Amino acid sequence: MKYLLFYLLCLLAYPIQAQYSPVLILELTQTSTPLPLSISSKKHLTTAYVAAFVNTTIPIVAHQILKRKVDTDALIWIPLYAMSVGPSGGHLYTRDWRRVGIGSASRFAGSVMVISTAFICFDSGCTGAKKTRQTIIQITGGLIYIGGLAYSLASIPRSVRSYNLRHEQKAKLALALIPDNTKRPRLGISMNVTL
Numbered sequence: 759m760k761y762l763l764f765y766l767l768c769l770l771a772y773p774i775q776a777q778y779s780p781v782l783i784l785e786l787t788q789t790s791t792p793l794p795l796s797i798s799s800k801k802h803l804t805t806a807y808v809a810a811f812v813n814t815t816i817p818i819v820a821h822q823i824l825k826r827k828v829d830t831d832a833l834i835w836i837p838l839y840a841m842s843v844g845p846s847g848g849h850l851y852t853r854d855w856r857r858v859g860i861g862s863a864s865r866f867a868g869s870v871m872v873i874s875t876a877f878i879c880f881d882s883g884c885t886g887a888k889k890t891r892q893t894i895i896q897i898t899g900g901l902i903y904i905g906g907l908a909y910s911l912a913s914i915p916r917s918v919r920s921y922n923l924r925h926e927q928k929a930k931l932a933l934a935l936i937p938d939n940t941k942r943p944r945l946g947i948s949m950n951v952t953l
Contacts, residue, residue, distance in 0.1 A: 801921045806848035806914045813847025814840050842866040845907050848914035852921040857913050864906030871899025 817840035825833055842865045843850075849857040875895045879888055 809851040810847035814844030854917040861910035868903030
C-alpha cells in the first residue's frame with residue numbers, strides 16, 4: 759500500500775513523457791505547499807454496530823431454518839457461535855482480535871456454565887443443596903455472559919477509534935515548477951506519503 763500511489767504516478771507519468779517530451783517529472787521531495795489528499799480505509803461506528811447485530815441474528819435465523827430441514831447435532835454450533843462470537847462482530851469488523859477474544863471467551867464461559875448446569879436437577883432425587891448450587895452457577899454464568907456482552911458493545915467505539923488511528927494514511931500532492939539545467943522550466947509533482 760505504501761508504494762501504490764508512487765507506482766500509479768509513475769505509470770501515469772511514463773506515457774505522458776513518451777508522447778509529449780519530458781513535461782511531467784516525479785520528484786520524491788516536497789518542494790512546494792502540498793494539497794492534502796487523504797487515502798484511508800476508515801471504519802465507521804454505525805457499521806461496526808450493524809456488523810455485531812448481523813453477526814448475531816443471521817446465525818440464529820439460519821439455525822431456525824436449518825433445524826427444520828437438517829436433523830443433525832452439528833447445528834448446535836450455529837447458535838453457540840451467535841451467542842459467543844456474534845456480539846463481537848464490531849470488533850471483527852475493525853480487526854481488534856484482543857477484544858474479540860475477551861468478549862467471546864467470557865460469553866462462551868457464561869453460556870457453558872448456564873447450559874451445563876441446566877440438566878443437573880431433572881430427576882426426583884435432587885436435593886435442596888444441589889438446586890441451590892445449580893441456581894448459583896446459573897446466575898454466575900448469566901452475569902458473566904451479560905458482562906461479556908456489555909463489554910463487547912461498550913468497547914466498539916474504542917475499537918473503531920483505535921483502528922482509524924492505526925490505519926490513518928495521508929498523502930500530500932503538490933504541483934511545483936522544478937528548476938533544472940535546461941532553459942525551460944518543467945512542471946513536476948511533489949509527493950510526500952505518510953503511512
